[in-house]
Amino acid sequence: MRIAILRPQVPFARGGAEIFTDELVDELRLRGHEADLVSVPFKWYPGARVLTQAFLWRLLDLEEADGRTIDLVVATKFPSYVVRHREKRVWLVHQFRQAYELDGTTLGQFGDSPEERGLRRRVQELDRVALGEATRLFATSANVAGRLERSTGLVAEVLPHPPQQLRYRHETSTGFVLSASRLDRAKRIDLLLEALALDPTLEAVITSDGPDRERLEELARARGIDGRARFEGRVSPERLAELYATCSSVFYAPVDEDFGMGPYEAFLSAKPVITTSDAGGPLDVVHDRRTGLVVAPAATAVASAAAWLREHETDAEAFGAAGKALADEVTWDRAIGRLLG
Amino acid sequence: MKVAYFSPMPPEASGIADYSALLLPELRKHLDVQVVKRGTKRPPKGVDLSVYHIGNNPDSHGWILDALRRSPGAVVLHDFVLHHLVAGVTIGRRDGHGYLDAMEREHGVVGRLLGHGVLDKRLPPLWEVRPEEFPLAGEVLGLARGLVVHSHHVEERAHGAGYVGPLIRVPHPAWPDPGLAPAQLEGSPLVGSFGNVNTSKRIPQLLEAFARVRRDHPAARLLLVGAVSPGFDLERRLQRLGLDGDGIVREGHVDERRLWALMAACDVHVSLRSPTMGETSGTAIRALGLGKPLVVTDVGWFAELPDAVALKVSVGDREVDDLAAALGLLAGRPDARERMGAAARTLALEEHDLVRVAERQAAAFERIAGGAAVGDEVLRDVSRAAAGVGIGAGSAEASEIARRLSEVDLGG
Numbered sequence: 241m242r243i244a245i246l247r248p249q250v251p252f253a254r255g256g257a258e259i260f261t262d263e264l265v266d267e268l269r270l271r272g273h274e275a276d277l278v279s280v281p282f283k284w285y286p287g288a289r290v291l292t293q294a295f296l297w298r299l300l301d302l303e304e305a306d307g308r309t310i311d312l313v314v315a316t317k318f319p320s321y322v323v324r325h326r327e328k329r330v331w332l333v334h335q336f337r338q339a340y341e342l343d344g345t346t347l348g349q350f351g352d353s354p355e356e357r358g359l360r361r362r363v364q365e366l367d368r369v370a371l372g373e374a375t376r377l378f379a380t381s382a383n384v385a386g387r388l389e390r391s392t393g394l395v396a397e398v399l400p401h402p403p404q405q406l407r408y409r410h411e412t413s414t415g416f417v418l419s420a421s422r423l424d425r426a427k428r429i430d431l432l433l434e435a436l437a438l439d440p441t442l443e444a445v446i447t448s449d450g451p452d453r454e455r456l457e458e459l460a461r462a463r464g465i466d467g468r469a470r471f472e473g474r475v476s477p478e479r480l481a482e483l484y485a486t487c488s489s490v491f492y493a494p495v496d497e498d499f500g501m502g503p504y505e506a507f508l509s510a511k512p513v514i515t516t517s518d519a520g521g522p523l524d525v526v527h528d529r530r531t532g533l534v535v536a537p538a539a540t541a542v543a544s545a546a547a548w549l550r551e552h553e554t555d556a557e558a559f560g561a562a563g564k565a566l567a568d569e570v571t572w573d574r575a576i577g578r579l580l581g
Numbered sequence: 582m583k584v585a586y587f588s589p590m591p592p593e594a595s596g597i598a599d600y601s602a603l604l605l606p607e608l609r610k611h612l613d614v615q616v617v618k619r620g621t622k623r624p625p626k627g628v629d630l631s632v633y634h635i636g637n638n639p640d641s642h643g644w645i646l647d648a649l650r651r652s653p654g655a656v657v658l659h660d661f662v663l664h665h666l667v668a669g670v671t672i673g674r675r676d677g678h679g680y681l682d683a684m685e686r687e688h689g690v691v692g693r694l695l696g697h698g699v700l701d702k703r704l705p706p707l708w709e710v711r712p713e714e715f716p717l718a719g720e721v722l723g724l725a726r727g728l729v730v731h732s733h734h735v736e737e738r739a740h741g742a743g744y745v746g747p748l749i750r751v752p753h754p755a756w757p758d759p760g761l762a763p764a765q766l767e768g769s770p771l772v773g774s775f776g777n778v779n780t781s782k783r784i785p786q787l788l789e790a791f792a793r794v795r796r797d798h799p800a801a802r803l804l805l806v807g808a809v810s811p812g813f814d815l816e817r818r819l820q821r822l823g824l825d826g827d828g829i830v831r832e833g834h835v836d837e838r839r840l841w842a843l844m845a846a847c848d849v850h851v852s853l854r855s856p857t858m859g860e861t862s863g864t865a866i867r868a869l870g871l872g873k874p875l876v877v878t879d880v881g882w883f884a885e886l887p888d889a890v891a892l893k894v895s896v897g898d899r900e901v902d903d904l905a906a907a908l909g910l911l912a913g914r915p916d917a918r919e920r921m922g923a924a925a926r927t928l929a930l931e932e933h934d935l936v937r938v939a940e941r942q943a944a945a946f947e948r949i950a951g952g953a954a955v956g957d958e959v960l961r962d963v964s965r966a967a968a969g970v971g972i973g974a975g976s977a978e979a980s981e982i983a984r985r986l987s988e989v990d991l992g993g
Contacts, residue, residue, distance in 0.1 A: 288958040291991060295963065298985045322989060354629040357582050358951020361944050362959075362991070369989050 241311040241580070243268055243275045244302055246320035248282035255422050256501050257317055257333045259404045260380075264314070267572040278302065282319065285349070288359055290336065294319030294366060314579065315374075322370045330374040331579060332384055332396060334498040339363040340391050341496060347426060368392045378579065380499035381521035399578055400524070400570050403501035406481040408508035410560070413553065416443040417514070417546045418487035420480060421502055423450030427494045430459055431516075434539030435546060437463035442546050444491070445483055447472045484509035488556060489549040493537065496520035504570065507531065507563030512556050514545045531563035583613045584946060585624035587648055588634035588657075589641040590616060594834075596863040597636050597659050604754055607939030612946060620644050624652055630950040635721055636660050637858050639669020646670055649724050655949045656725035661738045661859030662716040664708040672700070687719045713856040718742060727949030729942060731861040732882035738859060747952060749945035753861040755870040755933035761838060763846035766830055768802025770912050773847030775840070775864040779810035783853035783878060783900070785818060790904035792822040798912040804830045806843055844868060848918055849911045850875050853904075855896045857881035869929040874921035876907045889924040959991050 245268075247261040261277060268275035280297060284290040302310050302325050315321035317333040338349035339360045350356040371377065371394055379385035379396035388396050421427040429446060433456065436442045446456070446469060453471070460466045475483070484490070490506035493516040500522045503513045507525070513532035515522045528534035533549065535541035549556045586605070589598040601616075608614055615625055621644075624631040631654030636642050646666060649656065671679035677700045684692035692715065698704035707715050722728070722739060727747035730736050736750050772791065778784050784805070791803045803824070809815050819825040832843065844850070850868040854860075857880045865883070868875055869890065877883035879893035886893075892907040894900060911918050963982060964974075972978045986992040 288955050288962065291955070291959050292962040292966075295959070295986065295989070295991060298989055299982065324985070324988070352582055354582055354947070354950035355954045356951065357947035358949075358953075359955045361948040362952055362955050364944065365948070365990055 244313045246315045249279040297322040332379045383521040403504040410510040411485040413488040423453040435543035436465045439543040443468045507567035510560035510564045512559035583628045585628040585631040586616045587645045595641045611943030653724045657729045664712040667717040734881040735859045751941045754935040754938040755929040764842040769800040770848035773804040774851045793905040794908045806832045853878045869925040872922040872926035
């Protein structure tokens with residue numbers, strides 16, 4: 241089949257959705273499909289730009305390319321699903337969250353003026369129309385599916401995807417907590433830093449980069465923990481696999497996350513995950529005292545959890561092993577089988 | 582967003598007052614709502630949108646129409662047929678010319694002549710005998726910056742009348758079951774009809790049909806709750822049909838608690854209407870929430886109820902036969918009553934859920950207040966981009982862009 245994978249691209253930003261779509265293309269090709277990525281830049285401000293940029297997708301003609309039919313398109317996140325195609329499948333990573341659950345929070349975008357309220361509602365209407373056109377609708381997690389159903393009434397099948405391919409392995413813990421999330425405010429790395437400030441025996445390695453990095457590094461300095469909280473920035477795949485293999489636990493506590501590959505990456509290294517009760521998507525697989533620890537979104541709780549997992553190695557190993565069993569079930573074969581089925 | 586809210590409110594005896602009392606606490610979770618006092622002529626300063634609840638009753642809605650005329654805004658249109666309202670604010674205020682103008686504006690010279698006939702008492706009042714033919718909704722539609730309606734029926738009629746502004750259908754919310762003990766009434770089954778006792782509620786047909794049902798189901802009782810309209814001789818009809826003995830249970834106007842207790846006692850609810858003004862029945866909505874099977878007239882909003890919850894009877898020669906058959910079926914089939922009741926409760930919980938309805942209504946108001954400006958901005962942006970690459974107005978490419986904008990409801 242000729243399959244186009246649709247991905248909006250915020251120039252210079254790379255995160256889970258980019259990794260997911262790149263790998264989806266590779267995996268489809270491995271299975272004999274002719275797959276390609278179709279990407280359009282996305283900017284969501286100012287004013288109604290969110291809608292005009294979304295509308296760009298509607299102007300694309302993806303029925304065929306170079307005289308040959310495109311059998312199927314797979315849209316992923318807002319606004320790629322605004323595209324028109326007779327076989328439009330949506331594997332929803334997320335909607336435009338500022339128009340939904342982030343509205344009215346510090347992560348929101350729309351103010352209280354009638355124009356901004358009206359704009360938010362137009363985004364929601366666009367979702368209802370565009371997602372309603374999908375011939376099949378999947379969501380990467382129960383959290384994403386739940387939000388979709390609450391906001392539009394549309395029901396999606398939950399279809400998780402495997403995390404990025406690394407040389408996952410398990411080694412003896414050297415005692416540190418790993419955070420591999422992108423450094424933005426919604427990932428709440430500061431909870432981990434505050435936990436380190438509370439418990440001087442804790443150590444953490446923080447990889448990746450993002451707009452919140454400066455603030456987080458300043459916070460670490462202010463708390464006097466910059467020796468125990470090591471910021472490594474973007475690391476090579478080999479280094480990341482090594483960190484997963486040797487940590488005692490993985491901290492992953494975003495606010496109401498869509499899906500979150502972090503837990504799957506931790507589990508493939510047979511490591512337990514510390515998350516919070518309000519983390520959203522990760523709660524699909526991080527089950528308290530079975531595959532990790534689910535705690536209140538408070539630094540004291542995170543500190544206790546990290547110390548407990550470091551000191552209870554047998555339990556931590558058991559949680560990691562249970563997580564691995566879950567993650568091993570999420571394969572590209574299964575995901576692609578359902579996506580194209 | 583700040584909203585000025587024009588509506589009848591309790592203790593005013595009005596279904597729309599009850600509706601607003603139910604909805605407002607939830608709506609306030611989304612919007613800064615200021616309910617204006619009855620008689621207010623203009624919205625308070627600083628509001629972003631005025632919302633006018635318009636129904637057919639001139640006593641309840643005349644002042645709201647006056648305010649709408651001064652400051653257009655969003656209209657929640659509870660009835661499509663507004664003839665009685667228009668007559669009330671014209672003839673009722675000794676403004677016969679206003680009535681003639683309204684009739685002419687919407688129905689031409691013939692309308693004006695008919696209006697003269699009414700004013701001269703040569704014709705019976707059209708709002709009583711033929712309101713559905715002369716709905717007189719045009720002025721309200723013309724003043725509405727956006728419409729919120731409860732039914733596809735009103736949506737279609739408004740579109741049919743040429744309304745082109747934002748029009749959003751938001752179902753009527755359901756009241757939570759207050760859990761009151763059912764009133765102790767005899768009847769197996771007990772069939773209830775709630776509301777004014779008159780011909781437009783099809784009471785003559787109901788009585789005749791029920792008299793037939795009683796032949797096969799002598800233990801059945803009909804509960805009639807509501808005031809008898811002037812000129813409707815209920816007693817004589819009951820005598821003629823042999824229902825003046827123990828076949829009928831009568832209650833006049835009752836308070837809310839008694840209403841719920843009586844409704845809870847019924848096995849079957851009858852909600853008949855012809856002609857319809859386009860209204861949604863608050864008592865039928867209550868019956869759904871209580872999980873009661875319905876028998877309704879196959880018109881307007883009532884016709885949109887799923888078959889799983891309501892047996893529908895058409896107006897016409899066979900109306901009494903069909904009504905008797907529907908009541909007979911439900912009288913003899915407790916299993917069907919139970920099945921329909923369960924479906925009714927599910928419908929109330931899903932389609933008419935108060936929290937969802939309030940969210941949808943807030944969305945509608947925000948869309949009406951700010952959506953047009955957003956649409957204009959999108960069109961401006963897209964037009965500028967198109968012009969920048971040489972796509973001129975009227976070209977095939979411009980038409981294609983317009984078509985695609987329209988597909989995703991971004992066409993202004």
